[in-house]
Amino acid sequence: MLDWLDAFLITGLFEVVMIAGLGLLLHLQLGLARIANFGVVGFWGVGMYTFGVLYVKVDWPFGDPWQFLACAAAATLVAGLAGALVGWLISDLDIDGVLVVTLGFATAVQIVATTEADWTGGAFGLGGLGFPYDIGTVKENEFVWLMITGLLVAAILFYVWRVHRSPYGRLLIATGGNEPLARSLGKPTFRTKLWLFVVTSAAMGLLGAMEAVMVRYLDVGHIGISITLAAIVGLVLGGTARVWGAVVGTVLTVGLFDIVIRTYLPLPREWYSQALPVMREVLFGLALILVLLFRPLGLLGDMRRDQLMRKLHGR
Amino acid sequence: MVADVVAPAPAARPQIRIEGAVKSFGGHVVVDVDELVLGDRPIEGLIGPNGAGKTTLMRMIMHSIPLDRGSVTLRPVDGPEVALSKLPADQMARHGVVKSNQVITDFDKLTILDSLLLASTEHRYEQPYRVFSEELVFERYGSEIARYLDYFGFTDARALALSAGEKKLLDIIRCLLVKPSFLMLDEPTAGLPGELTEKVMATIREIAAAGTAVVIVEHDLNVIWSLCDEVHFMAEGKVVLHGDPQSIREHRTVVEKYLGEGHV
Numbered sequence: 255m256l257d258w259l260d261a262f263l264i265t266g267l268f269e270v271v272m273i274a275g276l277g278l279l280l281h282l283q284l285g286l287a288r289i290a291n292f293g294v295v296g297f298w299g300v301g302m303y304t305f306g307v308l309y310v311k312v313d314w315p316f317g318d319p320w321q322f323l324a325c326a327a328a329a330t331l332v333a334g335l336a337g338a339l340v341g342w343l344i345s346d347l348d349i350d351g352v353l354v355v356t357l358g359f360a361t362a363v364q365i366v367a368t369t370e371a372d373w374t375g376g377a378f379g380l381g382g383l384g385f386p387y388d389i390g391t392v393k394e395n396e397f398v399w400l401m402i403t404g405l406l407v408a409a410i411l412f413y414v415w416r417v418h419r420s421p422y423g424r425l426l427i428a429t430g431g432n433e434p435l436a437r438s439l440g441k442p443t444f445r446t447k448l449w450l451f452v453v454t455s456a457a458m459g460l461l462g463a464m465e466a467v468m469v470r471y472l473d474v475g476h477i478g479i480s481i482t483l484a485a486i487v488g489l490v491l492g493g494t495a496r497v498w499g500a501v502v503g504t505v506l507t508v509g510l511f512d513i514v515i516r517t518y519l520p521l522p523r524e525w526y527s528q529a530l531p532v533m534r535e536v537l538f539g540l541a542l543i544l545v546l547l548f549r550p551l552g553l554l555g556d557m558r559r560d561q562l563m564r565k566l567h568g569r
Numbered sequence: 570m571v572a573d574v575v576a577p578a579p580a581a582r583p584q585i586r587i588e589g590a591v592k593s594f595g596g597h598v599v600v601d602v603d604e605l606v607l608g609d610r611p612i613e614g615l616i617g618p619n620g621a622g623k624t625t626l627m628r629m630i631m632h633s634i635p636l637d638r639g640s641v642t643l644r645p646v647d648g649p650e651v652a653l654s655k656l657p658a659d660q661m662a663r664h665g666v667v668k669s670n671q672v673i674t675d676f677d678k679l680t681i682l683d684s685l686l687l688a689s690t691e692h693r694y695e696q697p698y699r700v701f702s703e704e705l706v707f708e709r710y711g712s713e714i715a716r717y718l719d720y721f722g723f724t725d726a727r728a729l730a731l732s733a734g735e736k737k738l739l740d741i742i743r744c745l746l747v748k749p750s751f752l753m754l755d756e757p758t759a760g761l762p763g764e765l766t767e768k769v770m771a772t773i774r775e776i777a778a779a780g781t782a783v784v785i786v787e788h789d790l791n792v793i794w795s796l797c798d799e800v801h802f803m804a805e806g807k808v809v810l811h812g813d814p815q816s817i818r819e820h821r822t823v824v825e826k827y828l829g830e831g832h833v
Contacts, residue, residue: 416700424679424687425695431676434633438670439688439747440662441695453697495678559680563727567682567707 256393264396266513268403268468273508275407275461276485277492277500278414279454285494285557286423287450288430290349293340293356294458294485296363297333299477301459302466303363303380305329307373309466310382322386326463333459334452341451345444360482368474379473383466396468403464410457415497419566426450427557480535484508487538491545493552502553507538582782583645583665583750584608585630585653590639592622592629600625600806602639608751608782610798612773614814615786617803618827623786624671626803627753631668632658645750665750669757671786675736682726685714688743710746717742721768733760741769745776752776753784758792770796790828794818802827 276294283289308325316324340359344352367374374380385395417423428436429443437443466472484507485500492503511534515521521530545552585607592600600622607613607630615623628634630641636654643651643664651664661667676684689710694702718726721738730736741757754773758766766789773796777783787793793800793814800817802810804826810817817823 413700417697420700420703421686421690421695421706422697422700424683424690427678427683428676428687431678432674434658435670435674435676436687437657437659438631438633438662438668439743440659440692441687442659442692444657444659446695449697557678559678559683560728563680563682566703567711567727 256391256397259393259397260517261393261396262517263513264393264400266509266517268396268400269512270504270509271400271404271407272461272465273481273484273488274501274504275403275410276458276481277489277504278407278410279457279461280485280489281494281497281500282414282417282426282450282454284489285496285499286417286426286430287447288349289344289447289451290352291356291451292353292482292486293358293360295477295479295481296340296356296360297336297455297458298462298465298481299360299363299367300336301329301333301462302472302477303367303374303462304332304459305463305466306380306383306472310380311373318384318386322467326460329463330456330460333462334456336459337452337455338448340455341448344451345447360477360479364474364477367477374474375472377474379471381471383470383472385467385470399464399468403461403468406460406464411497411501418497418562427559480531483535483538483542487542487545489552491541491552493554493556495557496552496554499552499554506553507541511537581646582608582611582780583643584782585666585751586642586644587626587630588640588642590626590629590641590654591637592625592634593637598806600629602626602806602808605801605808607784607801611777612783612785612797612799614793614797614800615784615803616788616790616793616800616817616827621803622806623803624755627668627755627784627786629654630753631661631666632656643751662747662749665748666753667744667747667749667751668753669740669744669755671755671759673733673736673740673760675730675739677729679729680727681718681723681730681735681739682714684730684739685717685726685742685746686710688746689714714742714746717745720772721765734762734765737761738765738769741772745772749781751782751784753786755786756788757785758787758789766792790818 276298280291280294283291305325308328309321314321314324340356344355347355368376385399387395389395389398425441425446429441429446433443469476488504488507489500490503491507492501493499516530587602587605590600590602591598617623625634629636630653632654640652641654643653643666645651653661653666679687686706690706694706721742730739737760741754744752758769761769770792773783785793785796797814800812800814801808802817802823810820810822
């Protein structure tokens with residue numbers, strides 16, 4: 255079964271799905287509410303390690319899939335609590351302050367994951383993770399996990415699509431665009447931003463737990479800045495303010511690199527361990543610079559509320 | 570026109586009491602008001618030369634500028650007094666106190682309809698889990714918004730507001746849609762053509778007749794003289810005179826400090 259499917263393709267597609275999911279959540283924060291979260295990987299990492307530590311270190315009285323569900327729920331909750339703390343800290347900061355605090359948070363998460371070796375395995379990593387099912391070969395298990403994660407990200411995409419068509423989305427855009435004016439109309443902008451940050455951080459944590467299952471061995475290299483960079487580059491390239499921006503941008507960046515270049519181009523084998531990851535960061539950075547210079551609103555352009563309002567409420 | 574979109578008149582109006590309110594910038598006292606009660610009459614005007622502190626006083630009431638000392642209290646028609654100077658800015662509107670802006674301000678990404686739906690919508694419809702409530706909100710508030718849009722001659726509410734005049738009107742309509750019990754308007758007719766100025770004035774009269782206390786800061790004194798039941802005159806940060814428009818207009822101090830000889 256699945257002989258037609260390359261194992262590298264499953265990994266590449268999973269990366270695309272994962273980064274698109276993070277990009278969609280970042281779109282709610284940055285594209286609508288104008289919260290420049292540069293610590294995406296921090297919340298993702300909190301979810302990943304909370305899941306990993308609970309799954310491996312706790313002696314659960316029940317097995318999978320309940321063990322997975324309990325650990326994933328805890329990972330979501332802990333990432334949400336981290337979102338509440340960071341969201342509260344950044345609530346009154348300008349964009350530079352938000353950038354520094356969120357970046358600092360992501361760094362702190364990586365440092366804690368490295369130094370708390372008793373729990374996380376530190377630099378050696380944490381093994382013992384596995385799929386909450388076993389339907390056959392590793393490739394088959396990974397394929398099913400790709401499908402499940404794909405469904406989760408599709409649900410996030412649907413939610414984001416609905417947010418654009420709801421009073422909540424309007425409130426987020428208003429809060430991001432002119433917070434004092436929104437406040438003067440009685441809108442609790444502090445609470446709105448805080449809850450948005452909690453919910454989206456929790457979802458990032460859940461995605462981190464999904465990643466932990468897929469990689470099955472956590473090491474601190476997983477939670478480096480490259481994840482945040484990929485999510486930001488994908489979103490900015492596609493269009494920060496557009497629903498499909500993160501998806502289009504991620505396919506064109508992560509998809510192109512991790513699937514087309516990495517899997518199908520005949521590159522020397524020795525490149526895979528050192529050169530390709532570096533090339534990836536360089537190309538992503540270059541893409542970000544070029545987009546910001548020549549098409550700052552991304553390939554899909556700016557939000558089109560006029561078209562949306564005509565579609566929703568007629569002419 | 571708008572008579573059918575405003576609430577029926579209650580028996581009394583809310584008042585705002587300002588006591589010992591002081592605000593300085595860089596050691597220079599901009600506002601120093603011992604005692605002032607706003608809302609005794611349906612429509613009150615606040616006039617004075619540039620730099621008299623009118624806009625600063627309004628912003629102090631709205632708590633968008635913190636007071637150095639003193640207090641601002643809302644005395645609602647029913648219920649206990651509310652210390653406005655201790656409230657977060659977003660709770661002002663929930664107590665019915667709303668202010669339009671002197672400087673034109675808008676939501677850049679939102680269309681005219683978006684902006685007005687935002688002002689109308691109760692916060693319970695704006696929760697993260699209520700992503701299917703747009704239709705309900707439009708059904709609930711759409712017709713009221715449409716009446717304002719028709720009255721003020723907006724042709725395409727699904728587009729973004731482009732002109733300064735449209736944005737100024739939007740600011741006023743947003744305030745009205747919040748259903749204020751105490752409405753402060755900072756230069757509501759500035760930059761509007763004559764016909765729209767008349768429409769804004771008619772709207773102000775109607776909402777005041779329906780029970781909203783209205784305070785206007787305006788440099789177009791024709792608006793003040795024809796709309797206001799009482800006028801407060803500010804100079805150098807203090808409220809120095811109160812009275813009906815006729816007496817203020819003819820008062821020696823007002824003529825000397827503001828209007829100039831030959832105005833009356």
